[in-house]
Every structure is written in structure tokens, then in C-alpha cells.
Amino acid sequence: EVQLVESGGGLVQPGGSLRLSCAVSGFGFSHNFMSWVRQAPGKGLEWVAKINPDGSGTYYVDSVKGRFTISRDNAKNSLSLQMDNLRAEDTALYYCATEIWFRFDFWGQGVLVTVSS
């Protein structure tokens, strides 16, 4: 059974930082792209970032470029998202998801990030 479990969310002030983690099991983690997708309260889905299997290639939505960094540890089947200089508009439920040819087959349960003073 494929499982993705996110952690690390919480309340942070504008300009602050958070690091999200996603533990993956039951899936060929090291052979696949991984992504973060977020959903602001009451809003739709927004793809945020993805990383290729060996970690050498990363891709971001324009609104987070230069502030967010996606990384992975294939030895630990773990995905991370370092979020710096957070803004109110980054408030959302963040999902990690497996990505195969631009589709997201498996999703975590999501972790909430709230940016507020």
C-alpha cells in the first residue's frame, strides 16, 4: 500500500520560514518525480514544485520561485519543501504527491500552513 505522510506545518508570521516533510512508503520513491500541490482554504488546487528522481532538477510555480526549495532524500524515501519569506497568500493545505507524466497518482493527507501575524 502506498502511503504519503506530510508533517511540519503550523502557524508562522509573514516573512518567516517552515520546512515541510513527506515520508513515502510502498512506492518506488527513488525512481519517480515528486511534487507539492497546495490548496488555499475554500480554493482550488495549485501545483507548487516538483523534483526529478535523482534530485538534480527542480521546478517551481512562478509565485514561489526564490522563496521555496524542494529537495529529496532517496535513502530515506523522504521529500521536503523549505519555505522561506512566507506570505499570507501561502496559507494553504500542502499535499505531497507522486508524479508520473504530469499526473498525480498518490497523495498524502495534507499539512496545513498558516501565515499570519
Next chain:
Amino acid sequence: QSALTQPPSASGSPGQSVTISCTGPSSDVDISDYVSWYQQYPGKAPKLIIYEVTKRPSGVPDRFSGSKSGNTASLTVSGLQADDEADYYCSSNTASGNVVFGGGTKLTVL
């Protein structure tokens, strides 16, 4: 990176069919052959129900079908059932290799 365009709502009675459209807004976000559709219940993670325009993952009923014409993809739900009431999102890849979602469609079963 502009979102794909979906109608905000759709509805149908049990047993009927309903079709939800998904349109690429510009040449940078053409609807490709990598269109996917997701079903999301309130408080739950999205679930992949269609990928590569027409393919269904294992376990997804064949009442769900996908198609594409020009720059518009469509999801058709046939034989509507009460538990089809959910939000539906399309997605596609962009010219730069990223992914963009539609704004979502709330499907109501009357």
C-alpha cells in the same frame, strides 16, 4: 502560469450524464495529451480518476470518461450517482514542463 478554465458548477439528476469542460487559455497552456482529472470530496485529498485524456486508473468506474477536442478537454460522468457529488479538477502540463490545474467544478447531484 494561467489556470485552465472550468465552469464553477455543474449539476444533474441521478441516472443522467453530465459533462465538465476544461479549456487552455493560451498557447502557453495548450491542452495536451497529458490531461488528468481529479475528484475531491470535502476534507479529503484529491483522487486521480482520468489520466492522459481518456485512461482510467484501476478501480475507477467506467461511468467516468474523458475526451479532448482542440484546446478543450472534457470529463463525462454517466449514470450519475449521489456519491459523484464532489469537486472535479482538470490538469495539464505547460510548455515549460510544469503542471497547471483548472479552477475546479462543483458537481451537484440533484
